[in-house]
Amino acid sequence: MDVLDIKVRVKTRHLPDHLPSDSKQFAFAYHITIENKSNHTVQLINRYWKITDANGKTSEIEGAGVVGKQPFLKAGEQFEYTSGAVINTPVGNMEGYYEMELESKERFRVPINVFRLAIPSILH
Known part of the structure; x- marks a missing residue:
């Protein structure tokens, strides 16, 4: 399959206001836009995330859909959502993939490149 x-x-x-001021953790929001530029209708079935903090500690999250939804995206459509992550350091990163399904029930993965979680002004 192509x-x-x-x-x-x-x-x-x-x-910064998401956790108590004495918390030793750092909360981040990530806003995702998924755009279907293909000629097929697809459905987002599952997600997988690998979250790594600056100390190298990783956690993996996988499950059905995103934010409680398994959206269908017709050709040319997009879906947006916001979620969050809490890590133990002021800098970290995330990467993963979405498992999508065609109308034919054939499944494929859409990779999500590494992106950074960082408090402002910590990195130049």
């Missing part, structure tokens, strides 16, 4: 043209864009932001 790789379908599914684009994933990510924007992140630090959430």
Whole structure:
């Protein structure tokens, strides 16, 4: 099967007020836009995330859909959502993939490139 043209864009932001002020953890939001640039209708079935903090500690998250949904994206459509992650250091990164399904029930993975979680001004 040819790789379908599914684009994933990510924007992140630090959430300094999300945790108690004495917390030793750091909260981040990530806003994802998934755009179906193919000629096929696809459905997002599962997600997989690998989250790594600056100490090299990793956690893996996988499950059905995103934010409680398994959206269908027709040709040319996009789906956006916002979720979050909490890590033990002021800098970290995430990467993963979405498992998508065609109307034929054939499944394929859409990789999500590594993106950084960082509090503002920590990196130049």
